[in-house]
Amino acid sequence: MMNSTSEEVKVELPGFVRVYKDGSVERLFGSPLGPPTLEDPKTGVSSKDVTISSDKNLSARLYLPKLASNNHPILVYFHGGGFCVESAFSLPHQRYMNILASQGGVVIVSVEYRLAPEHPLPTAYEDCWTSLNWVASLQDPWLASHGSLDALFIGGDSSGANIAHNLAIRAGTESLDNGVKILGAFISHSHLMDDPSSSNLDVQMGYKVWNFVYPDAPGGSNSHMINPMADGAPSLAQLGCSRVLVIVAEKEGQRDTEIRYYNAVRNSGFQGSVELFETKGEGHCFHIFSPDSENAKLLFQRLTSFLHK
Structure with a gap:
């Protein structure tokens, strides 16, 4: 203290x-932090921590399903927390990743990117792009032995969803190592904004967070990194993946922006598929902190379907 x-x-x-x-x-x-486990008692999922870049103090927690084969989809996941709090090593995120790895049968790389204000944006974007290329190189034996780069996904919740969107946009014009392609991206309860004049307190707070973590953002509060629908933003048709799943909750302050984002992708000329999944009666990132609720279970089922469709 x-x-x-x-x-x-x-x-x-x-x-x-x-x-x-x-x-x-x-x-x-x-949230409190926890160590990796060699077979989680509830799911059987094993986890371990790896260093991606010692120079950048960049690391990740990897998750391997109990019944491991040699052909699991790979999910590179970005946690939420307004770019300035929370961790890939937190107990709620570990529980979330264990459930998703077990039910989805996926190998997960949950990235511990550097946080603002010590490392203001765009540091997190660069860290996550570095991590994505590290995955594409299959440097870790779990990835090399059990993962399939033909089924590479990215995803995140809240600020992590913002990161997933921006990496998918970048992948549309910049190749990943070894020519690897992203198959799909899920954008869940995203920290995306397109209405600076909104009186909604959650939206106002979202802009305060953005201005705090990225004070030098090109375009400020209307930067295309926070508002993908802004004038001059890269076309959403260039998203560098084949499938997009947008996940929203009815009681989120930014729900309307998320719906507009979904419609903008759908109407952009994007050549892949884009789907929307909304949970009624729930708020922002409810599934991370209440993973045993019935609505969370339904969301996990939808994510599992997306990762194997």
Whole structure:
């Protein structure tokens, strides 16, 4: 616990992060962390931590289903947390990944990218692109022995969904290592915004987060990195994958933007398939923190279907 007074605070993102004048950072929100496991008692999934780049302090947690074959789809996953809190090593995310690896029969690489404000955007985008290329090179034996690059997926929730979208856009014009292609992307409860004038408190907070984590964003609050429908944004037709699943929750503040994003992809000339899945009566990222609820189970079933369709 820091012994700093309010007079020493330089800037604060309420409920998320406090930055002091001496440069130190205090995170006000975050789930407890947990270690990887060699066969989770509930799902049988094994996990381990790997270093992707020691120079960048970039790592990931890998998940392997219990009945491992040599041809599992590979999911590269990006966690949420407003680009500034949470971790791939948190207990809620570990539980989520265990369920998805078990039910979906997928090998998962959950990326521990660097966070703002110590590492403002676009650092997270670059870290996740580096991680995606690391996966494409099959440097880890779990990936080489049990994964199929013919079924490579990316996905994320909240800010992680924003990352997944932006990496899919980048993959439309920039090749991954070894000519690997992304088959599909799921964009879940995304941190995408297209209405700076909105009076919705969740949307207003979303913009505060964006301006905090990416103060030098080209276009500011209307950057194409946060608003894929902005004037001058790259065409959504260039998404570098064959399938897109947009996942929304009825009670999310940004639901309307997510629906507009889905329709924009569908009407862009995108040559792949785009699907929408909405959960009624639920809020933002409910499935991560209440994974045993009936609605979460239905969402997991939909994700499993998407990863094997």
